[in-house]
Amino acid sequence: MSAEFKSLMKLLLPDFLVNHFDIIKVNEMSSRIDIYLEEQSEIPHEFKNLKLISHGFHKQSVIKDFPIRGRQVYLYVKRRRWLIKDTKEVVSRDWNIVSKGTRMTAEFASFLKGIN
Numbered sequence: 001m002s003a004e005f006k007s008l009m010k011l012l013l014p015d016f017l018v019n020h021f022d023i024i025k026v027n028e029m030s031s032r033i034d035i036y037l038e039e040q041s042e043i044p045h046e047f048k049n050l051k052l053i054s055h056g057f058h059k060q061s062v063i064k065d066f067p068i069r070g071r072q073v074y075l076y077v078k079r080r081r082w083l084i085k086d087t088k089e090v091v092s093r094d095w096n097i098v099s100k101g102t103r104m105t106a107e108f109a110s111f112l113k114g115i116n
Contacts, residue, residue, distance in 0.1 A: 012068060013075075014107060020093075021077070032072045039080040044093045051085040058092065066107070 001009075009018045013035070021037040043052055057078040065073040081092050 013065070017075070017077075029071075032074065033068055034074050034076060036076045036078075038078045039093070041080065044082070044091070046093075047082065047084075047091060052082040052091075053085055055081040055083040055090055057081060 006018060009023075017037060020042070021039050023035060024038050025034075025036040027034040027036075038057070041054055057080055061077045061079070063075045063077060065075050067073060079092055081090050083090055
């Protein structure tokens with residue numbers, strides 16, 4: 001991803017998504033934009049000292065984000081799972097993507113709470 005494209009995407013999406021996820025597909029409709037993201041295959045920092053094997057993805061999460069140009073935005077996020085080779089335990093990063101009790105990003109939920 002070029003530096004210019006990355007800078008532009010940081011204006012539209014949360015930084016952690018731009019830095020740690022790949023945009024797989026974008027579906028544009030008249031009233032909605034669907035953005036499909038997959039976590040990159042980089043070993044989580046907290047597990048760097050362990051021997052890990054990529055073990056697929058968790059179930060896809062659907063998150064409503066800030067509207068763009070009057071269209072609803074839905075993020076379809078696939079998080080990676082890792083298998084610890086020695087113990088066969090499945091681990092993954094702890095992403096706090098979704099605001100508690102909502103299906104929106106934390107930033108968008110905070111914005112809406114501020115309006116009331």
